[in-house]
Amino acid sequence: MFHTYKSNKNENLEPKAALSLKSKMIFLISLLILSIFILFTWFLHSFISDTIEDQVGKRALSVAKSVANMSEIRSAFELNDPASVIQETVAPIQEETDAEFIVVGNKEGIRYSHPNPERIGEKMVGGDNTRALQNGEAYVSQSEGSLGLSIRGKVPIKDEAGNIIGVVSVGFLSEDVQGVIANQSKSLWLTMIGIVVLGIAGAIFIAYHIKKLLFNMEPKDISYLLLQKEAILQSTHEGMIAVDHNGMIIMMNKAAKQILFREDQQLDQFSGKSINQLIPHTGLSDVLESGKSQYDKEMIFGESIVIVNQVPVYMEGKVAGAVSTFRKKTEIEHVTRELQQIKQYSNAQRAQTHEFANSLYTILGLLQLGEREEAIDFIKKKRNIQEKQSQILTQHAADPVVQGLLQGKINQANELGVxxxxxxxxxxxxxxxxxxxxxxxxxxxxxxxxxxxxxxxxxxxxxxxxxxxxxxxxxxxxxxxxxxxxxxxxxxxxxxxxxxxxxxxxxxxxxxxxxxxxxxxxxxxxxxxxxxxxxxxxxxxxxxxxxxxxxx
CATH class of the missing domain: 3.30.565.10 (Histidine kinase-like ATPase, C-terminal domain)
Known part of the structure; x- marks a missing residue:
């Protein structure tokens, strides 16, 4: 039967490794979780950064388009002092949209509006107006201006005839965008750190659970025991068959194959097959049902007469399978023959002793009654019967072993009144x-x-x-x-x-x-x-x- 393996602390099957299985599992699973955490967090951070920058760029471009299409802005370009109108027009828009700046410039890049009025009339900084002023494109760019590095939406301003007369630049400082990204990433980092902590806790639990399932054994101990078990199974002279709770074969050693099957059959082909189909009348089904062991039973397995011992395998109080061990009777037949002869001799002696005692009591009774002649006749009669019986057996059977068997059975029959x-x-x-x-x-x-x-x-x-x-x-x-x-x-x-x-x-x-x-x-x-x-x-x-x- 299976019993829980209790590791002996003093037992050392193999030199101990630097780290135990439990420590290795905790370390490796934690390392895996941390690696996944770093890669996944980096990906999410990059994704969030790109998404926010793209949204800010689109927002800047949308505001720039709205400003460029305003009739007041277009009309202001025809005035002698466009800045006086344009600055007053874009200032409330900048405040409402939370843009860092809305700069409107003419075709030469001279500012007509700026968050800092003192810089109105100066040339726009950044060098990223070419595509808007020359090609008429609306686009998003990232460049460093007078207020710092910013994400800008650039849109050309056109007159009624479609001619480019200026450019609108709406920008949000990269520093502010990074602040938004950092705030968004903070919750992500907290969540991922929590997941890592839970993952490491899970790794510790899994390591302890697996170690418990392995009876606190190390991999080298398990490998050593497996090799030891295989060596024992294949070197023993007794045939061994193990089945699961459904009666399916899970193990068969070489000795069992030699006893039961032809030499050209492979052991692997029997694994997973029903024991009742492969070898009928083994009695293993009874062992699985009753949970009772069977010892020293004489059976026929294949073409051989074998002596069989069969025991159930228990796991957690339930029958999980059974193991049958057997050996050819011919290997111990000389012992069996001697025991049979001794048993026959014992039975014959017991029957003769019983009959002799009865005869003695009969003779004693006759003598006590004074019937001397009757006693003598009784003795002669018994002697003649014995001699006649022995003579019959000798005449009819030349084999002394057969004579002994028949004599024993006749004596046994006499005792039973047969x-x-x-x-x-x-x-x-x-x-x-x-x-x-x-x-x-x-x-x-x-x-x-x-x-x-x-x-x-x-x-x-x-x-x-x-x-x-x-x-x-x-x-x-x-x-x-x-x-x-x-x-x-x-x-x-x-x-x-x-x-x-x-x-x-x-x-x-x-x-x-x-x-x-x-x-x-x-x-x-x-x-x-x-x-x-x-x-x-x-x-x-x-x-x-x-x-x-x-x-x-």
Whole structure:
């Protein structure tokens, strides 16, 4: 399960950088915001300056046009003293329009009006009247006059015949225009500074939040752990598959690929696919739904029998996915075989101990009752039964492993009150080894175990199992018939599927699926038929020459 990673302050996976991730993020985001602030503010300041200067120029030109078109101004040029009329005419206009100056001059550039009356009669300063006086253009210019640098609107004055007789110059000092621009820019600067402050605060918050999501780890720590995790996943001998909460594969290591799929298939093609479609009956869906772990389950993955452990992955108290680890059973089959033999020996010893204790009590009772002859007959009878049973197994099965298995199952059946009868024509003339012996032992053991389960609920005297086996021909044939309830048509269609059980219990439905799988690997088959004893009849056929014969 996922648990919150708590960084150890004393732990140092890699040498620490000069700046932590949090500091770098704050610095870089703040630097980005400041850069954007400088560029954007410079652009807005330039835009505002150009806009205001353009508006002032247009305003000056508009006022100049109005003055140039006034009939009083035109008529005044015909007088002996035009300045006396023109100065009085433009003075109120200048005051109303807030213009710094309105200067009217003749064709030679001599002033007829000026904010400073003392400068009337002097030549206009700035040298920017040529276009108006010679070409008759109306335009905006920026030049330094007697009052300082100003933005001017220049318009020629024409008489009734259209001849140029003078020029009107309306100006606003650049110093005043810059003051207006500064006032307009002040609010812009305050707003942008506020945005920068908020941006830096946001950068600090983002840095702290991301650092928290990364469990306070530095990038080098994360890289190191990622490489470490990848090395562990790909070097382990166990297959590993991880799925998300929807059952989609998010990780699969090389060992899992080798167990499940062909060598030419790429791991990347499995990512994002449903585990149920790719590998049915894994049980991971149950783990995701229930949130319960599963340990040491024997399953069939691909073409292999594997031992599986499956655990849910929790995140913030909810199931966020699941991880399945598994290993081929063949890699630990020598241990499994030894454990199976010990288990069979234990079951046989337990059954024999139980039967021996019953026999001892019977003999003790007969002796206490003075029935000496009856006690002796009882002992001889038991001895004859044991010898006969051992003789039957020795005569019918050449393989000592098969003999041991059958002896254990017969003893187990005796304890349950079940009679296992071996058909007199049964014969195994050869001893088998390797995978073929494994298939034979697994198949016989599971079929007898199923038969015991099927008949143990019957009334006493009706618990019967018939066993037949032979290898006289080209195949090893084993037939197990029981007197149980049999298998319905509906159940028969699913009886060999992994996880399916007629008992409806959890962690069942494995034995027959494993038997079919291991028998198929040897080129054989297992068949369900209608039994002669009223129950089910399973027939297992294993070719002697198929798979790993290992016959001796």
């Amino acid at each position: 009679t296992i009868s071996i058909h007199p024509d049964s014969q195994l003339n050869h001893a088998y080894h390797g995978d073929k012996q494994e298939a034979l032992i697994t198949g016989v053991g599971n079929m007898l175990e199923n038969a015991l389960e099927a008949v143990k609920s019957n009334q006493e005297g009706e618990r019967q199992i018939s066993l037949f086996f032979t290898d006289i021909g080209d195949d090893i044939v084993v037939e197990v018939d029981d007197s149980g309830q049999g298998v319905s048509e509906e159940a028969a269609a699913h009886i060999f599927e992994q996880g399916y059980s007629t008992k409806g219990e959890e962690n069942r439905g494995i034995g027959l699926a494993l038997t079919r799988h291991i028998v198929h690997k040897q080129g054989g088959q297992i068949i369900l038929e209608e039994g002669e004893m009223g129950g089910a009849c399973f027939v297992m056929i294993i070719p002697k020459g198929g798979g790993d014969s290992d016959e001796s």
